[in-house]
Amino acid sequence: MLFEITEEPLDPQRLADHVRSDASGAVALFYGVVRDHNKGRKVLYLEYDAYPEMATKVMRQIAEEMKERSPIDDVAIQHRTGRLEIGETSLLIAVSSGHRKEAFEACHALVDRFKEVVPIWKKEVWEGGEEWVEGESVQKPS
Amino acid sequence: MLFEITEEPLDPQRLADHVRSDASGAVALFYGVVRDHNKGRKVLYLEYDAYPEMATKVMRQIAEEMKERSPIDDVAIQHRTGRLEIGETSLLIAVSSGHRKEAFEACHALVDRFKEVVPIWKKEVWEGGEEWVEGESVQKPS
Amino acid sequence: MPNVKVLLFARLSELAGTRQTQLELGEGLTVADAYVILSDRYPGLEPLRNSVMYAVNSEYVSSTQPLSPGDELALIPPVSGGSDAV
Amino acid sequence: MPNVKVLLFARLSELAGTRQTQLELGEGLTVADAYVILSDRYPGLEPLRNSVMYAVNSEYVSSTQPLSPGDELALIPPVSGGSDAV
Numbered sequence: 001m002l003f004e005i006t007e008e009p010l011d012p013q014r015l016a017d018h019v020r021s022d023a024s025g026a027v028a029l030f031y032g033v034v035r036d037h038n039k040g041r042k043v044l045y046l047e048y049d050a051y052p053e054m055a056t057k058v059m060r061q062i063a064e065e066m067k068e069r070s071p072i073d074d075v076a077i078q079h080r081t082g083r084l085e086i087g088e089t090s091l092l093i094a095v096s097s098g099h100r101k102e103a104f105e106a107c108h109a110l111v112d113r114f115k116e117v118v119p120i121w122k123k124e125v126w127e128g129g130e131e132w133v134e135g136e137s138v139q140k141p142s
Numbered sequence: 143m144l145f146e147i148t149e150e151p152l153d154p155q156r157l158a159d160h161v162r163s164d165a166s167g168a169v170a171l172f173y174g175v176v177r178d179h180n181k182g183r184k185v186l187y188l189e190y191d192a193y194p195e196m197a198t199k200v201m202r203q204i205a206e207e208m209k210e211r212s213p214i215d216d217v218a219i220q221h222r223t224g225r226l227e228i229g230e231t232s233l234l235i236a237v238s239s240g241h242r243k244e245a246f247e248a249c250h251a252l253v254d255r256f257k258e259v260v261p262i263w264k265k266e267v268w269e270g271g272e273e274w275v276e277g278e279s280v281q282k283p284s
Numbered sequence: 285m286p287n288v289k290v291l292l293f294a295r296l297s298e299l300a301g302t303r304q305t306q307l308e309l310g311e312g313l314t315v316a317d318a319y320v321i322l323s324d325r326y327p328g329l330e331p332l333r334n335s336v337m338y339a340v341n342s343e344y345v346s347s348t349q350p351l352s353p354g355d356e357l358a359l360i361p362p363v364s365g366g367s368d369a370v
Numbered sequence: 371m372p373n374v375k376v377l378l379f380a381r382l383s384e385l386a387g388t389r390q391t392q393l394e395l396g397e398g399l400t401v402a403d404a405y406v407i408l409s410d411r412y413p414g415l416e417p418l419r420n421s422v423m424y425a426v427n428s429e430y431v432s433s434t435q436p437l438s439p440g441d442e443l444a445l446i447p448p449v450s451g452g453s454d455a456v
Binding site: 012013016020022023024025026027028029030031032033034035036037086087096098100101103104107108111 | 154155158162164165166167168169170171172173174175176177178179228229238240242243245246249250253
Binding site: 175176180192193195221232253256257261263264265275 | 297335344362363366368
């Protein structure tokens, strides 16, 4: 398992290599990418803030919860902070498993869970203004 | 869109970069990886055969069908042929979209469809024997 | 007589001992007829008749499809790309 | 008196004008009490009281959690990692 908050560009291949074992037949890798619009507004760039010590701890918690309920081999998660331009990758989640179904489902569920509980925040900056984005749900981890 | 059959090692980053556009918020990337066992038998390596001209054509067909029924941005698929060792990547499917749900679902559905209709075959080689693997379903494309 | 090019893959090519052959095209010959002729030429193919699919010029076709001069017929055993099972 | 270290993030740090402060720990003080004291010190925080979550020593806690000397209290606005919406 690998959990990182970093200001440097993320490294998808390192995550994919990290999670793969000789028993793995499938790796699902998710990229969250900064896009040029949101809610009809043209976005110039994003700024990410994080509570790094807690964020890596919560990332490990949600990964371990997933490993308990799904037959996956390994998980790796990276999130970038600071200013990110359009097209740059903010989030990577890699999951390996023997079979593809488990890798896809666990990776998708981990992205959903990540966005609910990991203490990271993004600010959208557009022409003439900016705003911290409110998350998809306000919910304490179980 | 990008569809390739190659004997060279696959290039996940090239696929991810290829499918991403400035409107994409999510990229789902699937790796099919050669694993060291199947049905309780230790696998030494795999050999892949393909009908390359038809395989790339069918890959394009299944990608276009997916784009018609799902709001995804782009698709790229690569499959490797020849001898592959444990841990090497045989298949990559990358899908970009505005939101993660569509990227995950389309990528998963494309892997399933790929394995039903794209004319590629694998032979498992183990200590003292070998066998062409029969696919998961025998089904003509609709 | 005009010819049809036949491609064999994977298990079928191993059983036939070749990846490619030619057929002389009789009037009204279908792809299923072609498989019968090929099974006569390469007896190892016969047991696989019910699992094989056919493509003509890189498109899947049914076994009743008639062949035309210059066609490329491919015999497609059950496909198995990728690495994992279900 | 012993202190509690307070961390503020994102919108909350902008509203308070700082990412970090200290609280003097009164007997039986809960994290909800701490938020009241901080809202007095940084009035911009007051309207966000119902949306904020709390963590003590990097673990989410409820607002009724009592604080202990040396605790690190973090005020967590609604999180929004990643790039895409639903």
